[in-house]
Amino acid sequence: MTQVLSRRSFLASSAGLVIGMTLPLAARAQSGAAAAFQSGAIDEASFAPNAFVRVAPDDTVTVIIKHIEFGQGPFTGLATLVAEEMDADWGQMRAENAPANDELYKNLAFGMQGTGGSTAMANSYMQMRKAGAAARAMLVAAAAEEWGVPESEITISKGEISHGSGKSSGFGALAEKAAGMTPPEDPPVKSVDQFVLIGTDLPKLDTRAKSTGTAIFTMDVYREGMLTVVVAHPPKFGATVGSYDDSAVLDVPGVQAVRQIPQGVAVYATSTHAALKGREALKVEWDDSAAEKRSSAAIFEAFSKAASEGGKDAEVLGDGAAGIDGAAQVIEAEFRFPYLAHAPMEPLDGVIEVREDGAEVWMGSQFPALDKPTIVQTLGLSPESVQLNVMLAGGSFGRRAQDTAHFAGELAEVAKAAGAPGSFKLVWTREDDLHGGYYRPLTVHKMRAGLDADGKLTGWEDVVANQSIMAGGPMAQMMQDGMDPTSYEGSTKMPYELGNLRVGWAAQESPVSVLWWRSVGHTHTGYATEVFLDMVLEAQGKDPVQGRLDLIREDAARDRGVLEKVAEMAGWDGTKVKGDRAYGVAVHESFETYVAQIAEVSDAGGYPKVHRVWCAVDCGVAVNPNVIRAQMEGGIGFGLGSVLFDEITLGEGGVVQQANFDSYRMLRIHEMPEVMVEIIASDADPTGVGEPGVPPIGPAVANAWRALTGEAVTELPFLTTMEA
Structure with a gap:
């Protein structure tokens, strides 16, 4: 499954232009671009802080979207802002979820990375336009130097960089040279009357992948040796585990372990079916002394x-x-x-892989700024050793915007209770979600x-x-x-x-x-x-x-x-x-x-x-x-x-x-x-x-x-x- 997951990598190219805005120089080492540079994933010419825009040698422009995409349209909306200011052709635009990086990808309305309150477009509007305008300016500067002409004589239309002498180029051919240009501090943006793409009916960037089944959601993620986990939660709000009997559970084929965690009792198995059958065989005595008993x-x-x-x-x-x-x-x-209830089509799910040197997580995180620290604290790891990959999600309506980070916490508790490194997929069923508050x-x-x-x-x-x-x-x-x-x-x-x-x-x-x-x-x-x-x-x-x-x-x-x-x-x-x-x-x-x-x-x-x-x-x-x-x-x-x-x-x-x-x-x-x-x-x-x-x-x-x-x-x- 490594190949599938590598498609989620937001800095996978070996050359090109990576550009972004607003990150203080002191924070460069924390950026996703810096991490990729240090690992050798991209060369020095491709490095830039606060990567929102990536121009690849094949002319594609990938916009790193700091707001989770679960059907409401930030992939398309925020990419439109960048494409407008770059004068790109819509057909060359791509979008990918940003990983968890609170400083780099914070919601300017919240002061932390997260999606909610219908703020995605409002807080990103000028930020993403400036990122696109900066990329355009650097491409123009690269073309001017390459062709020996003034920048003022260069035009861009539908992704084609041109000069009156007849010289022209796509973005990709100039991307590496553009990466060596100094990013403008405050590039000018278009006036409303200059808009070409903004205000038009553009097809959504994620429609084809979702329609053909090639889009990768958390449920599609599998890791070698991964166990599927379901949790028996209290039937009443405020109840806790009194005691449990797992003797029949361990007789279910595929069940590997049963562990009590703060949220309930977790059943680990080699398949979802085995985990669910194991949970059915579990006997739990619940302490509902502090539970809500009113109708x-x-x-x-x-x-x-x-x-x-x-x-x-x-x-x-x-x-x-x-x-x-x-x-x-x-x-x-x-x-x-x-x-x-919110009842999104994709109930809550997440994958965590704990290794000797840290952990990696895949989940539809609506508030990475809260989910990642919860995982870090629960597992007792350093923030630098935990990577949270934000996945496409099948709806939310607020369900994934958890200020308590309860699902991320439960996912980390499942990994912690296992007692050894490994990969675990935590799945909530529809019934879990409707019963779960x-x-x-x-x-x-x-x-x-x-x-x-x-x-x-x-x-x-x-x-x-x-x-x-x-x-x-x-x-x-x-x-x-x-x-x-x-x-x-x-x-x-x-x-x-x-x-x-x-x-x-x-x-x-x-x-x-x-x-x-x-x-x-x-x-x-x-x-x-x-x-x-x-x-x-x-x-x-x-x-x-x-x-x-x-x-x-x-x-x-x-x-x-x-x-x-x-x-x-x-x-x-x-x-x-x-x-x-x-x-x-x-x-x-x-x-x-x-x-x-x-x-x-x-x-x-x-x-x-x-x-x-x-x-x-x-x-x-x-x-x-x-x-x-x-x-x-x-x-x-x-x-x-x-x-x-x-x-x-x-x-x-x-x-x-x-x-x-x-x-x-x-x-x-x-x-x-x-x-x-x-x-x-x-x-x-x-x-x-x-x-x-x-x-x-x-x-x-x-x-x-x-x-x-x-x-x-x-x-x-x-x-x-x-x-x-």
């Missing part, structure tokens, strides 16, 4: 009570909730959101609004009760005064002029492990605020679109822009029901991207059938319009399935009731609506698109459903698992 129903009641008590102030404007006191009409609603937090919103005798809005209150994702982990430093903004983001700083306003947060605790889920807090705040606002507008006798436009502040022009655009797209005329079809609207900003959607819904025997969705999005400069449209479509499908069908429920005693896609229902292909996406033209810096398409779809459908049936859906999902 989901009991947790909801506790959270509801906490929300009723008001929580701590997250945002207060004017007289806050006092604006509701004495109102002529008070509108109230309680919204309930269940735990949700790290869910979107169960959440309650208690909402009130007051109207005066003339129907004018006098006050708005939203109290959110849920668990903090950040508390107790490395991200806790981002909290302020004990407040976790990811718990209520989207319910604060709304674009509407609501007068007196109060948003409160009641922090709750449970052994159930929670994690960010695609669009994080916005996934529930977008639903609660937009559905409740629709209810208020209806009480005022106002049109859902015009009523929102009337409320949008003057400084919220981009919210207004997407709402006006989506109304135009759908031909909105104020009629909410036409025959057997109803129409609902929602608008929500998340991660600095503005999205408005209108859904067309009918009644399919007691639940919504969504026929069409119109979507307007403002994400700044549209680097790759086809990727943006795909992410909006994917976000709509993902969000629609979650509001219609999805829930993780704890039964009596706290045991999770869902196990696989038969009980955790996914949206089916015939249920996917027709989606029309319009991208607002903008010259603002680009913002993320991986998550913002999710929040508006739920409320848009719920608002259409209420218009059609009169039923306000305040507890999700629309259908329970049994009904679905």
